[in-house]
Amino acid sequence: MDAVEKANAERQRRWTKEAKIGEGTYAVVYRGREVATGRKIAIKKIKVGQFKDGLDMSAIREVKFLRELKHQNVIELLDVFSSKTNLNLVLEFLDTDLELVIKDRSLVFLPADIKAWMAMTFRGLEFCHRNWILHRDLKPNNLLIGADGQLKIADFGLARDFADPGYKMTCQVITRWYRPPELLYGCRYYSTAVDIWSVGCIFAELMLRTPYLPGETDMDQLKTIFRALGTPTEEDWPGHKKLPDYVPIENFPKTPLRDLFTAASSDCLNLLSKCLIYDPRRRISAKDALNHPYFFALPYPSHPSKLPKPAKKDSGGHAALEEVDGNVDFTGSGPGVKANPPNRLKRKLSMEDGGSRSIARRLDFTAKS
Amino acid sequence: MTAAVSTPGASSSTVEKVPLYQGSTQYRHWRFSPEELVHTRVSLNAAAVRVIKDAFEADSLGSSTAVAFLDANEENLLVKLYIGKVSQLCGHFRFPEEVEATAVSYLKRFYLKNTVMDWHPKNVMLTALFLATKTTNHPISLEAYAHHIPKTAPSDVLELEFLVAQSLGFDFAIWHAHKALWGIWLDIQTLPDIRMDELRDAYDVALKHVRESRLTDAELIYTPSQIALTCFSLASPSLASAWVRSKHTPPASPPTPTSPPTPTSPSPIPETDILELIEPIKSMILQYGTMPDVEAVREVDRRLRLCKNPEKIVGSNAYNRKLEAKERKAAEKRARKAALARKAMEEGDPFGDTIGPQDLDDDDDDDDD
Ligand SMILES: Nc1ncnc2c1ncn2[C@@H]1O[C@H](COP(=O)(O)OP(=O)(O)OP(=O)(O)O)[C@@H](O)[C@H]1O
Numbered sequence: 001m002d003a004v005e006k007a008n009a010e011r012q013r014r015w016t017k018e019a020k021i022g023e024g025t026y027a028v029v030y031r032g033r034e035v036a037t038g039r040k041i042a043i044k045k046i047k048v049g050q051f052k053d054g055l056d057m058s059a060i061r062e063v064k065f066l067r068e069l070k071h072q073n074v075i076e077l078l079d080v081f082s083s084k085t086n087l088n089l090v091l092e093f094l095d096t097d098l099e100l101v102i103k104d105r106s107l108v109f110l111p112a113d114i115k116a117w118m119a120m121t122f123r124g125l126e127f128c129h130r131n132w133i134l135h136r137d138l139k140p141n142n143l144l145i146g147a148d149g150q151l152k153i154a155d156f157g158l159a160r161d162f163a164d165p166g167y168k169m170t171c172q173v174i175t176r177w178y179r180p181p182e183l184l185y186g187c188r189y190y191s192t193a194v195d196i197w198s199v200g201c202i203f204a205e206l207m208l209r210t211p212y213l214p215g216e217t218d219m220d221q222l223k224t225i226f227r228a229l230g231t232p233t234e235e236d237w238p239g240h241k242k243l244p245d246y247v248p249i250e251n252f253p254k255t256p257l258r259d260l261f262t263a264a265s266s267d268c269l270n271l272l273s274k275c276l277i278y279d280p281r282r283r284i285s286a287k288d289a290l291n292h293p294y295f296f297a298l299p300y301p302s303h304p305s306k307l308p309k310p311a312k313k314d315s316g317g318h319a320a321l322e323e324v325d326g327n328v329d330f331t332g333s334g335p336g337v338k339a340n341p342p343n344r345l346k347r348k349l350s351m352e353d354g355g356s357r358s359i360a361r362r363l364d365f366t367a368k369s
Numbered sequence: 370m371t372a373a374v375s376t377p378g379a380s381s382s383t384v385e386k387v388p389l390y391q392g393s394t395q396y397r398h399w400r401f402s403p404e405e406l407v408h409t410r411v412s413l414n415a416a417a418v419r420v421i422k423d424a425f426e427a428d429s430l431g432s433s434t435a436v437a438f439l440d441a442n443e444e445n446l447l448v449k450l451y452i453g454k455v456s457q458l459c460g461h462f463r464f465p466e467e468v469e470a471t472a473v474s475y476l477k478r479f480y481l482k483n484t485v486m487d488w489h490p491k492n493v494m495l496t497a498l499f500l501a502t503k504t505t506n507h508p509i510s511l512e513a514y515a516h517h518i519p520k521t522a523p524s525d526v527l528e529l530e531f532l533v534a535q536s537l538g539f540d541f542a543i544w545h546a547h548k549a550l551w552g553i554w555l556d557i558q559t560l561p562d563i564r565m566d567e568l569r570d571a572y573d574v575a576l577k578h579v580r581e582s583r584l585t586d587a588e589l590i591y592t593p594s595q596i597a598l599t600c601f602s603l604a605s606p607s608l609a610s611a612w613v614r615s616k617h618t619p620p621a622s623p624p625t626p627t628s629p630p631t632p633t634s635p636s637p638i639p640e641t642d643i644l645e646l647i648e649p650i651k652s653m654i655l656q657y658g659t660m661p662d663v664e665a666v667r668e669v670d671r672r673l674r675l676c677k678n679p680e681k682i683v684g685s686n687a688y689n690r691k692l693e694a695k696e697r698k699a700a701e702k703r704a705r706k707a708a709l710a711r712k713a714m715e716e717g718d719p720f721g722d723t724i725g726p727q728d729l730d731d732d733d734d735d736d737d738d
Contacts, residue, residue, distance in 0.1 A: 002483070003413075004535050005535075052511065053501075053503075053510055054511060054526075054530045055500070060503050060504055063543070064504055067540055067541065068542050080538075080539040082534075082535060085531070131389055160506055282731065
């Protein structure tokens with residue numbers, strides 16, 4: 001056997017694969033362990049054989065960036081090995097994700113909890129941006145949460161580096177509800193601000209417990225944004241009318257965030273509003289966000305270990321069914337509701353397993369290129 | 370990241386302070402001293418010769434004695450020729466500089482793990498370049514790629530992709546000297562009393578030297594910023610000194626000679642030391658930064674035909690024997706798994722947490738794909 005093959009086989013032997021726990025668009029995910037320590041890990045197996053152009057771009061991006069990034073708030077890639085025509089990414093095992101936490105209606109969020117999740121998100125993102133990496137697909141289900149409560153940015157399948165300013169990039173990135181207006185207008189020269197918009201949407205979602213800007217089509221997305229935040233003027237966002245896909249949209253008035261987020265502190269709303277500034281150049285950076293008064297004001301962020309988390313799934317499974325039965329038929333009120341409205345979408349709840357997770361995910365009509 | 374990190378609650382104690390480059394896989398896995406580099410190549414070559422000798426002997430006793438195997442220097446010479454070919458091909462495809470530089474790095478790294486007697490650089494070069502188009506986010510369809518290269522089928526390129534990726538240890542991200550050079554160029558523009566035409570000429574000459582440096586081992590020994598500065602210094606010693614002086618702020622902490630500067634900021638060591646440090650890089654580029662003598666390489670390539678590893682030559686006895694052995698092993702593995710699955714069915718709880726038949730099915734992908 002070649003030295004390279006041998007090294008690969010040795011790497012492979014360091015990990016065991018136990019049970020399938022989930023399935024994404026291009027990968028199957030298994031639970032497993034590190035043989036030497038018994039530590040729980042996840043193995044993401046990407047089938048390469050099926051791609052006519054060889055190793056596919058998502059897999060390449062994910063490996064490329066995760067190999068370079070090591071930060072408490074970015075998922076850790078522990079190893080990579082191949083088995084026949086599959087690429088296996090060994091990742092730290094993470095119990096849940098922010099989407100499941102948000103959707104678990106048995107959980108109550110304190111303002112300090114939201115602050116902790118936001119601090120961890122910004123910290124991970126600031127690290128990515130400092131490394132010249134754009135994530136380009138931030139949404140609650142890509143923010144995974146470990147047993148210790150630490151939040152980790154995951155899924156770098158759409159990430160890219162942006163060291164060359166002025167390099168044309170595709171605008172077909174970021175799941176619609178978290179996509180910033182400049183991308184919806186077809187802007188091809190963009191930067192870190194796109195990720196910040198997504199974080200703003202997640203921030204709002206943590207408070208509302210339902211997606212903040214759930215547009216039904218790309219066109220409707222802009223309308224949804226403007227309905228919530230007011231249609232931008234030339235002053236708000238100089239030059240936006242010259243963007244490639246610009247279309248005039250009816251004039252919605254600006255309503256204060258306060259009207260919707262009644263319970264939030266003014267620091268909190270100030271930071272939120274800075275994440276959702278229309279002009280990408282004026283939108284706050286991750287670094288400045290971390291220094292925002294919101295993070296220094298009382299209440300201090302909850303300790304990660306104290307953050308609310310969905311109950312551990314039990315092996316029986318009947319509890320999960322009851323829970324789903326009890327909740328599937330609620331309907332929410334339209335936009336403009338004040339308190340946490342129940343979600344309008346039919347949702348799987350806290351006790352679900354990996355399989356139903358991906359079903360829940362399919363409801364969000366992700367539009368990736 | 371400062372204040373927010375020190376807030377109670379979500380504060381993290383392990384926020385990275387390591388400069389970016391020093392956290393990179395390039396810094397951690399692909400830097401060698403000149404002696405280490407020689408040692409790596411010589412021992413790799415010796416091990417390869419041993420294995421191939423055995424393969425010859427297994428074919429027919431005594432057949433290896435007449436073979437003049439390549440030595441490490443000869444292997445390196447051949448690789449160098451194909452580094453030059455990468456450049457030609459990139460010109461043909463009009464690939465950006467980053468693609469070319471990345472492919473060259475891949476090729477060099479590949480032959481720190483493999484021997485040309487197993488894998489001819491002619492083929493590896495094509496795969497390394499194709500992989501580089503993807504890892505730098507300039508993908509081209511495999512068909513279009515292979516179409517433009519004489520006597521090359523898409524499968525020729527794909528066959529080696531996994532091997533190349535594995536040999537690189539999946540470290541796809543590369544820090545390049547030409548980017549560091551660009552940084553220096555931008556910096557110098559901001560210095561007082563700079564004549565733009567002079568600077569532009571110096572930059573062009575420096576870039577030429579950076580390209581020459583790709584034919585040498587410089588990137589395996591020195592940092593991108595050291596190489597870039599060297600090239601600038603070769604083009605214009607006075608501008609290079611001016612830049613070093615402008616960057617030389619009194620050291621905040623004692624200089625650490627073991628940690629080289631990052632590509633964007635040189636370490637705070639005195640100007641004279643820095644200029645001395647680049648002397649060996651200068652001579653390396655001037656001495657080795659040219660294409661090898663074609664006649665000399667032709668001779669090496671001729672001998673390579675006689676000492677190629679027979680196990681890698683499709684259709685040879687040794688190749689067929691190895692293939693048979695592999696297939697036998699795979700069949701044994703499948704039989705073992707089937708037996709395990711039967712056993713699990715008979716005695717196991719199909720819903721239990723232990724390995725059930727279903728998991729084994731999933732695993733079987735590895736064998737059947
Ligand atoms: N590190 C991990 N630890 C534990 N479970 C994980 C981990 N990574 C992924 N999973 C599980 O595997 C499932 C599939 O993950 P994957 O990242 O492949 O795709 P996805 O994000 O769900 O979907 P898509 O590929 O469409 O973005 C996840 O929903 C999750 O349940």
